Amino acid sequence: MSDDSQAPQAIVIGAGIVGLYTAYYLRQAGWRVQVIDHGEPGMGCSAGNAGALSTASVAPLGLPGVVRQAPRMLLDPDGPLSVPPHYWLAAAPWLLRFVRASSPEQVAAISHALKQLLAPAIQHHQQAMQDLGESALIQTTGQLHVYPDEKAAEKDSGGWALRRQHGMHIEKLNQEQIRDLEPQVGPHYRLGYFMPDQGMVVNPLRQAQVLAAGLAARGVDFVRDRVTALQAEGRRVTGVACTQGTHKADHIVVCAGAWSAGLLKGLGYRIPLETQRGYHLTLAHSGIELRRPVVAADRKIFATPMEPGLRLAGTVEFGGLERGPTARRVALLQKYGKLIFPDLNPAAKATSWMGHRPCLPDSLPILGPAQSFGGLWFNFGHGHLGLTLSAVSGELLARAMQGLPPAIGLAPYAPERFGAQAQALGRPQSH
Numbered sequence: 001m002s003d004d005s006q007a008p009q010a011i012v013i014g015a016g017i018v019g020l021y022t023a024y025y026l027r028q029a030g031w032r033v034q035v036i037d038h039g040e041p042g043m044g045c046s047a048g049n050a051g052a053l054s055t056a057s058v059a060p061l062g063l064p065g066v067v068r069q070a071p072r073m074l075l076d077p078d079g080p081l082s083v084p085p086h087y088w089l090a091a092a093p094w095l096l097r098f099v100r101a102s103s104p105e106q107v108a109a110i111s112h113a114l115k116q117l118l119a120p121a122i123q124h125h126q127q128a129m130q131d132l133g134e135s136a137l138i139q140t141t142g143q144l145h146v147y148p149d150e151k152a153a154e155k156d157s158g159g160w161a162l163r164r165q166h167g168m169h170i171e172k173l174n175q176e177q178i179r180d181l182e183p184q185v186g187p188h189y190r191l192g193y194f195m196p197d198q199g200m201v202v203n204p205l206r207q208a209q210v211l212a213a214g215l216a217a218r219g220v221d222f223v224r225d226r227v228t229a230l231q232a233e234g235r236r237v238t239g240v241a242c243t244q245g246t247h248k249a250d251h252i253v254v255c256a257g258a259w260s261a262g263l264l265k266g267l268g269y270r271i272p273l274e275t276q277r278g279y280h281l282t283l284a285h286s287g288i289e290l291r292r293p294v295v296a297a298d299r300k301i302f303a304t305p306m307e308p309g310l311r312l313a314g315t316v317e318f319g320g321l322e323r324g325p326t327a328r329r330v331a332l333l334q335k336y337g338k339l340i341f342p343d344l345n346p347a348a349k350a351t352s353w354m355g356h357r358p359c360l361p362d363s364l365p366i367l368g369p370a371q372s373f374g375g376l377w378f379n380f381g382h383g384h385l386g387l388t389l390s391a392v393s394g395e396l397l398a399r400a401m402q403g404l405p406p407a408i409g410l411a412p413y414a415p416e417r418f419g420a421q422a423q424a425l426g427r428p429q430s431h
């Protein structure tokens, strides 16, 4: 390998899919990169997601009318959204911001900013996986969303209108056409929307492991430790303190998913990052063969054909980072799995999992340089789209860190949109 001892040096905090892609593009640019995580690469939220590469998801979660719909969802014990009573007070400030971000004007701007990130997403994944010799991890067989009827679909009409407005390719299907595409979808579902341009990752954990192994082989240093604080000298971040020692670098990138806001508190940042806990059930020998992700859109449950089996994933549960999983949320996946696929084998060997989606109230990530500290960079908060957006946001950030002209402007993703800059603001810092 060429001598890169003079190359710029970066520490990436977090070896989830976002941190790994960030490290990948920095290493491609010739930087010396250290990735620090207390766990194995990919074992955070990135381990168990639904694998969907949802490049048409230009609609934020908070759409106009969300205030009217939310109470009904919250009162339904089987509903896809759950805010347990003990967490109401903690969630309230985030929920208020969420509602504020759902005005028509805000939604138009958010949707545009999402589209900018989403448009090249599949191509980025394909190129990287090809580079690492694992092209087959990415499949582009489309995505099928199904509803029981028009009335159920009507609740999501705002999201579908936005997708159409942005020129997404959507085919409306009747029951027979749904069956033609996916014969094992049950009779409860009679209306579908097929998006042929969408993709999937057939094993998100293995994808993260492929990236980590490829990076290690190319000289990226993986450190197994927990970051306890970011260290600054004046207005420049210079390193990180970990449980077992400290590490110094010219540039520090925060990619710690749902834990990122906690890490930044010590520098004075107050970022409205909330975890939306999601669950999966992966069934080996399910008896169901799909060609693509099928989304039971009335229940917000994804069913994805994966290497380890059929994965049923979904639900949004507030409840913070500390509490353990709620068994009932997993049971719901089982219950509705059988409604979506009546042939589902009840004896299939199942593994269940809970992950922490890192969510900001406006459904956009925080991506780009810190204004208040030199040497500090952000790439976190990708919410429900973290797998989809990971490669694109990794590349965008790596470009910005090299001082290259940005492919798109990063202003919509800055933490300052929440008034979240470090409290004792000085002049903006050079990076």
Ligand SMILES: Cc1cc2nc3c(=O)[nH]c(=O)nc-3n(C[C@H](O)[C@H](O)[C@H](O)COP(=O)(O)OP(=O)(O)OC[C@H]3O[C@@H](n4cnc5c(N)ncnc54)[C@H](O)[C@@H]3O)c2cc1C
Pocket (backbone or CB within 6 Å): 013, 014, 015, 016, 017, 018, 019, 036, 037, 038, 039, 040, 041, 042, 043, 044, 045, 046, 047, 048, 049, 050, 051, 052, 053, 054, 225, 226, 227, 228, 255, 256, 257, 258, 259, 260, 263, 277, 278, 279, 280, 302, 313, 314, 315, 354, 355, 356, 357, 358, 380, 381, 382, 383, 384, 385, 386, 387, 388, 389
């Ligand atoms: C049920 C479910 C289904 C989903 N389905 C999809 C989907 O189909 N498509 C899609 O695009 N997205 C999906 N997502 C969202 C996606 O999985 C996440 O947005 C994404 O994984 C976030 O990646 P990340 O790298 O930011 O975070 P993580 O994967 O959580 O990685 C963060 C890493 O930081 C490390 N870390 C945290 N604190 C510290 C510290 N102090 N020191 C050192 N290391 C630290 C953690 O150990 C972890 O490894 C889904 C999520 C869930 C829960």
